[in-house]
Amino acid sequence: MSEPILKINKVSKHFGGNIAVSDVTFAVEKNRIFGLIGPNGAGKTTLFNCMTGFVPITSGEVIFNNRKINNLRPDAVCRIGMVRTWQRVKPLSSLSVLDNVMVGAFAITGSAGAARKIAVEKLAQVGLADYSAKLAGSLSIGLKKKLELARVLATRPEMLLLDEICGGLNHTETASILQLIRDVREEGTTILFIEHDMKAVTSICERIVVLNSGVKLAEGTPAEITSNPEVIAAYLGGGFDA
Numbered sequence: 001m002s003e004p005i006l007k008i009n010k011v012s013k014h015f016g017g018n019i020a021v022s023d024v025t026f027a028v029e030k031n032r033i034f035g036l037i038g039p040n041g042a043g044k045t046t047l048f049n050c051m052t053g054f055v056p057i058t059s060g061e062v063i064f065n066n067r068k069i070n071n072l073r074p075d076a077v078c079r080i081g082m083v084r085t086w087q088r089v090k091p092l093s094s095l096s097v098l099d100n101v102m103v104g105a106f107a108i109t110g111s112a113g114a115a116r117k118i119a120v121e122k123l124a125q126v127g128l129a130d131y132s133a134k135l136a137g138s139l140s141i142g143l144k145k146k147l148e149l150a151r152v153l154a155t156r157p158e159m160l161l162l163d164e165i166c167g168g169l170n171h172t173e174t175a176s177i178l179q180l181i182r183d184v185r186e187e188g189t190t191i192l193f194i195e196h197d198m199k200a201v202t203s204i205c206e207r208i209v210v211l212n213s214g215v216k217l218a219e220g221t222p223a224e225i226t227s228n229p230e231v232i233a234a235y236l237g238g239g240f241d242a
Protein backbone atom coordinates (compact mmCIF):
# COMPACT_ATOMS: atom_id res chain seq x y z
CA MET A 1 0.00 0.00 0.00
CA SER A 2 1.35 3.45 -0.88
CA GLU A 3 1.35 6.25 1.68
CA PRO A 4 -2.19 7.02 2.95
CA ILE A 5 -3.27 10.65 2.72
CA LEU A 6 -6.05 10.03 5.26
CA LYS A 7 -6.19 7.70 8.24
CA ILE A 8 -9.33 7.19 10.32
CA ASN A 9 -8.28 5.51 13.55
CA LYS A 10 -10.99 4.10 15.83
CA VAL A 11 -13.25 7.11 15.28
CA SER A 12 -16.48 7.22 17.26
CA LYS A 13 -19.21 9.86 17.40
CA HIS A 14 -22.00 9.74 19.95
CA PHE A 15 -24.99 12.09 19.98
CA GLY A 16 -26.13 11.62 23.56
CA GLY A 17 -27.08 7.95 23.71
CA ASN A 18 -27.13 7.58 19.90
CA ILE A 19 -23.90 6.00 18.64
CA ALA A 20 -23.73 7.35 15.08
CA VAL A 21 -20.16 6.13 14.37
CA SER A 22 -18.48 3.40 16.39
CA ASP A 23 -14.75 2.64 16.38
CA VAL A 24 -14.31 3.01 12.61
CA THR A 25 -10.82 2.50 11.16
CA PHE A 26 -9.64 2.72 7.54
CA ALA A 27 -7.02 4.48 5.44
CA VAL A 28 -7.24 6.13 2.03
CA GLU A 29 -4.19 5.98 -0.24
CA LYS A 30 -3.13 9.07 -2.15
CA ASN A 31 -4.76 9.65 -5.53
CA ARG A 32 -7.42 6.93 -5.12
CA ILE A 33 -11.17 7.10 -5.56
CA PHE A 34 -12.49 5.52 -2.38
CA GLY A 35 -16.16 4.77 -1.73
CA LEU A 36 -18.06 5.02 1.56
CA ILE A 37 -21.41 3.25 1.38
CA GLY A 38 -24.11 1.88 3.64
CA PRO A 39 -27.83 2.11 4.45
CA ASN A 40 -29.56 5.35 5.51
CA GLY A 41 -28.44 6.34 8.98
CA ALA A 42 -25.26 4.21 8.77
CA GLY A 43 -23.10 7.17 9.85
CA LYS A 44 -21.51 8.16 6.53
CA THR A 45 -22.30 11.88 6.66
CA THR A 46 -21.48 12.00 10.36
CA LEU A 47 -18.05 10.56 9.57
CA PHE A 48 -17.55 13.29 6.92
CA ASN A 49 -18.58 15.86 9.54
CA CYS A 50 -16.04 14.40 11.98
CA MET A 51 -13.26 14.47 9.37
CA THR A 52 -13.86 18.06 8.35
CA GLY A 53 -14.37 19.64 11.78
CA PHE A 54 -18.14 20.18 11.52
CA VAL A 55 -18.81 18.04 14.60
CA PRO A 56 -16.40 17.17 17.42
CA ILE A 57 -15.22 13.56 17.52
CA THR A 58 -16.13 11.59 20.65
CA SER A 59 -12.98 9.44 20.42
CA GLY A 60 -10.35 8.32 17.93
CA GLU A 61 -8.13 10.17 15.49
CA VAL A 62 -8.34 11.71 12.04
CA ILE A 63 -4.88 11.92 10.48
CA PHE A 64 -4.47 13.93 7.26
CA ASN A 65 -1.03 13.99 5.63
CA ASN A 66 0.50 12.63 8.85
CA ARG A 67 -1.08 15.38 10.94
CA LYS A 68 -3.75 14.81 13.58
CA ILE A 69 -6.60 17.15 12.68
CA ASN A 70 -9.28 16.24 15.27
CA ASN A 71 -9.62 19.71 16.68
CA LEU A 72 -9.28 21.79 13.53
CA ARG A 73 -12.12 24.05 12.42
CA PRO A 74 -13.69 23.40 8.98
CA ASP A 75 -12.00 26.45 7.40
CA ALA A 76 -8.61 25.27 8.67
CA VAL A 77 -9.25 21.74 7.38
CA CYS A 78 -10.08 23.28 4.01
CA ARG A 79 -6.88 25.35 4.01
CA ILE A 80 -4.72 22.29 4.63
CA GLY A 81 -6.29 20.60 1.62
CA MET A 82 -9.41 18.62 2.53
CA VAL A 83 -12.83 19.90 1.54
CA ARG A 84 -16.31 18.39 1.37
CA THR A 85 -19.48 18.86 -0.63
CA TRP A 86 -22.94 18.72 0.94
CA GLN A 87 -25.65 16.18 0.30
CA ARG A 88 -28.22 18.97 -0.11
CA VAL A 89 -26.46 21.57 -2.23
CA LYS A 90 -27.31 25.08 -1.09
CA PRO A 91 -25.53 27.66 -3.23
CA LEU A 92 -25.79 31.33 -2.30
CA SER A 93 -28.88 31.66 -4.50
CA SER A 94 -28.92 35.42 -4.89
CA LEU A 95 -25.27 35.56 -5.96
CA SER A 96 -24.04 34.76 -9.44
CA VAL A 97 -22.56 31.39 -10.32
CA LEU A 98 -19.14 33.06 -10.64
CA ASP A 99 -19.42 34.73 -7.23
CA ASN A 100 -20.32 31.39 -5.61
CA VAL A 101 -17.13 29.82 -6.93
CA MET A 102 -15.11 32.90 -5.93
CA VAL A 103 -16.32 32.31 -2.35
CA GLY A 104 -14.62 28.90 -2.54
CA ALA A 105 -11.44 30.45 -3.95
CA PHE A 106 -11.29 32.98 -1.11
CA ALA A 107 -10.40 30.03 1.14
CA ILE A 108 -6.95 30.07 -0.45
CA THR A 109 -6.45 33.66 -1.59
CA GLY A 110 -7.25 37.11 -0.28
CA SER A 111 -7.06 38.66 -3.73
CA ALA A 112 -10.32 39.23 -5.62
CA GLY A 113 -8.45 39.09 -8.93
CA ALA A 114 -6.85 35.75 -8.12
CA ALA A 115 -10.17 34.38 -6.82
CA ARG A 116 -11.91 35.42 -10.03
CA LYS A 117 -9.21 33.77 -12.15
CA ILE A 118 -9.51 30.49 -10.20
CA ALA A 119 -13.32 30.65 -10.38
CA VAL A 120 -13.30 31.18 -14.16
CA GLU A 121 -10.91 28.24 -14.54
CA LYS A 122 -13.01 25.93 -12.36
CA LEU A 123 -16.31 26.91 -14.02
CA ALA A 124 -14.75 26.03 -17.38
CA GLN A 125 -13.54 22.72 -15.95
CA VAL A 126 -17.05 21.67 -14.87
CA GLY A 127 -18.69 23.00 -18.04
CA LEU A 128 -20.46 25.98 -16.46
CA ALA A 129 -18.57 28.81 -18.16
CA ASP A 130 -21.70 29.93 -20.02
CA TYR A 131 -23.63 30.18 -16.73
CA SER A 132 -21.14 32.45 -14.91
CA ALA A 133 -23.40 35.49 -14.79
CA LYS A 134 -26.61 33.61 -13.96
CA LEU A 135 -28.02 33.59 -10.44
CA ALA A 136 -26.99 30.37 -8.71
CA GLY A 137 -30.56 29.85 -7.47
CA SER A 138 -31.82 29.64 -11.06
CA LEU A 139 -29.77 26.53 -11.92
CA SER A 140 -31.26 23.04 -12.23
CA ILE A 141 -30.23 20.46 -9.61
CA GLY A 142 -27.78 18.87 -12.08
CA LEU A 143 -26.05 22.20 -12.69
CA LYS A 144 -26.12 23.07 -8.96
CA LYS A 145 -24.16 19.86 -8.30
CA LYS A 146 -21.58 20.97 -10.88
CA LEU A 147 -21.47 24.40 -9.25
CA GLU A 148 -20.85 22.68 -5.88
CA LEU A 149 -17.99 20.77 -7.48
CA ALA A 150 -16.52 23.97 -8.95
CA ARG A 151 -16.80 25.68 -5.54
CA VAL A 152 -14.82 22.99 -3.77
CA LEU A 153 -12.30 22.64 -6.61
CA ALA A 154 -11.65 26.36 -6.29
CA THR A 155 -10.07 25.64 -2.89
CA ARG A 156 -7.46 23.54 -4.79
CA PRO A 157 -7.96 20.51 -2.52
CA GLU A 158 -5.60 17.57 -2.15
CA MET A 159 -8.57 15.52 -1.01
CA LEU A 160 -12.24 15.87 -1.91
CA LEU A 161 -15.07 14.38 0.16
CA LEU A 162 -18.17 14.06 -2.02
CA ASP A 163 -21.47 13.49 -0.20
CA GLU A 164 -23.99 12.02 -2.64
CA ILE A 165 -22.89 14.27 -5.49
CA CYS A 166 -24.94 12.08 -7.87
CA GLY A 167 -28.09 12.18 -5.67
CA GLY A 168 -31.14 13.40 -7.59
CA LEU A 169 -29.37 13.32 -10.96
CA ASN A 170 -30.53 11.51 -14.08
CA HIS A 171 -28.38 9.03 -15.99
CA THR A 172 -26.73 11.57 -18.28
CA GLU A 173 -26.03 14.04 -15.46
CA THR A 174 -24.55 11.25 -13.32
CA ALA A 175 -22.28 10.13 -16.17
CA SER A 176 -21.11 13.70 -16.65
CA ILE A 177 -20.31 14.15 -12.92
CA LEU A 178 -18.49 10.79 -12.80
CA GLN A 179 -16.31 11.85 -15.73
CA LEU A 180 -15.49 15.13 -13.94
CA ILE A 181 -14.51 13.15 -10.84
CA ARG A 182 -12.23 10.91 -12.92
CA ASP A 183 -10.63 14.02 -14.45
CA VAL A 184 -10.08 15.57 -11.01
CA ARG A 185 -8.37 12.39 -9.86
CA GLU A 186 -6.16 12.47 -12.96
CA GLU A 187 -4.96 15.87 -11.74
CA GLY A 188 -3.73 14.18 -8.53
CA THR A 189 -6.64 14.74 -6.14
CA THR A 190 -7.73 11.94 -3.79
CA ILE A 191 -11.47 11.35 -3.59
CA LEU A 192 -13.70 9.87 -0.89
CA PHE A 193 -17.15 9.33 -2.30
CA ILE A 194 -20.41 8.69 -0.37
CA GLU A 195 -23.03 7.39 -2.77
CA HIS A 196 -26.14 5.21 -2.84
CA ASP A 197 -26.03 4.68 -6.63
CA MET A 198 -24.12 1.38 -6.66
CA LYS A 199 -23.55 1.47 -10.42
CA ALA A 200 -21.79 4.80 -9.93
CA VAL A 201 -19.83 3.49 -6.93
CA THR A 202 -18.64 0.31 -8.60
CA SER A 203 -17.78 2.08 -11.86
CA ILE A 204 -15.56 4.68 -10.24
CA CYS A 205 -14.23 3.46 -6.88
CA GLU A 206 -11.11 1.32 -6.49
CA ARG A 207 -11.84 0.50 -2.88
CA ILE A 208 -14.96 0.68 -0.75
CA VAL A 209 -15.74 0.79 2.97
CA VAL A 210 -19.22 -0.26 4.10
CA LEU A 211 -20.78 1.19 7.24
CA ASN A 212 -23.84 -0.28 8.91
CA SER A 213 -25.39 1.18 12.09
CA GLY A 214 -22.20 3.18 12.68
CA VAL A 215 -19.92 0.15 12.47
CA LYS A 216 -17.52 -0.79 9.67
CA LEU A 217 -19.05 -3.88 8.11
CA ALA A 218 -16.57 -4.54 5.29
CA GLU A 219 -13.77 -3.10 3.17
CA GLY A 220 -12.54 -4.25 -0.24
CA THR A 221 -12.62 -3.86 -3.99
CA PRO A 222 -15.99 -3.36 -5.72
CA ALA A 223 -16.01 -7.05 -6.70
CA GLU A 224 -15.31 -8.13 -3.10
CA ILE A 225 -17.94 -5.80 -1.66
CA THR A 226 -20.72 -6.66 -4.10
CA SER A 227 -20.23 -10.39 -3.46
CA ASN A 228 -19.89 -10.08 0.34
CA PRO A 229 -22.88 -11.91 1.91
CA GLU A 230 -22.97 -9.58 4.95
CA VAL A 231 -23.05 -6.49 2.71
CA ILE A 232 -25.73 -8.05 0.54
CA ALA A 233 -27.82 -8.86 3.63
CA ALA A 234 -27.37 -5.43 5.28
CA TYR A 235 -27.48 -3.14 2.27
CA LEU A 236 -27.42 -4.38 -1.30
CA GLY A 237 -30.18 -7.00 -1.19
CA GLY A 238 -30.33 -9.76 -3.77
CA GLY A 239 -30.98 -7.63 -6.82
CA PHE A 240 -27.65 -5.91 -7.28
CA ASP A 241 -25.65 -6.93 -10.31
CA ALA A 242 -22.47 -4.92 -10.91
Ligand SMILES: Nc1ncnc2c1ncn2[C@@H]1O[C@H](COP(=O)(O)OP(=O)(O)OP(=O)(O)O)[C@@H](O)[C@H]1O
Residues within 6 Å of the ligand: 015, 018, 019, 020, 038, 039, 040, 041, 042, 043, 044, 045, 046, 047
Ligand atom coordinates in the same frame (compact mmCIF):
# COMPACT_ATOMS: atom_id res chain seq x y z
N1 LIG B 1 -26.64 16.37 14.72
C1 LIG B 1 -27.13 15.19 15.08
N2 LIG B 1 -27.74 15.01 16.27
C2 LIG B 1 -28.22 13.81 16.64
N3 LIG B 1 -28.15 12.70 15.88
C3 LIG B 1 -27.55 12.82 14.69
C4 LIG B 1 -27.03 14.05 14.21
N4 LIG B 1 -26.49 13.85 12.97
C5 LIG B 1 -26.69 12.55 12.68
N5 LIG B 1 -27.33 11.94 13.70
C6 LIG B 1 -27.69 10.52 13.76
O1 LIG B 1 -26.55 9.78 13.44
C7 LIG B 1 -26.91 8.60 12.73
C8 LIG B 1 -26.13 8.55 11.44
O2 LIG B 1 -26.63 9.54 10.55
P1 LIG B 1 -25.89 9.95 9.21
O3 LIG B 1 -26.65 11.11 8.64
O4 LIG B 1 -24.47 10.13 9.47
O5 LIG B 1 -26.11 8.66 8.32
P2 LIG B 1 -25.85 8.46 6.76
O6 LIG B 1 -25.20 7.13 6.62
O7 LIG B 1 -25.14 9.63 6.21
O8 LIG B 1 -27.34 8.38 6.19
P3 LIG B 1 -27.94 8.82 4.75
O9 LIG B 1 -27.47 7.81 3.75
O10 LIG B 1 -29.43 8.76 4.98
O11 LIG B 1 -27.45 10.21 4.47
C9 LIG B 1 -28.42 8.64 12.56
O12 LIG B 1 -29.00 7.88 13.59
C10 LIG B 1 -28.73 10.11 12.73
O13 LIG B 1 -30.03 10.29 13.21
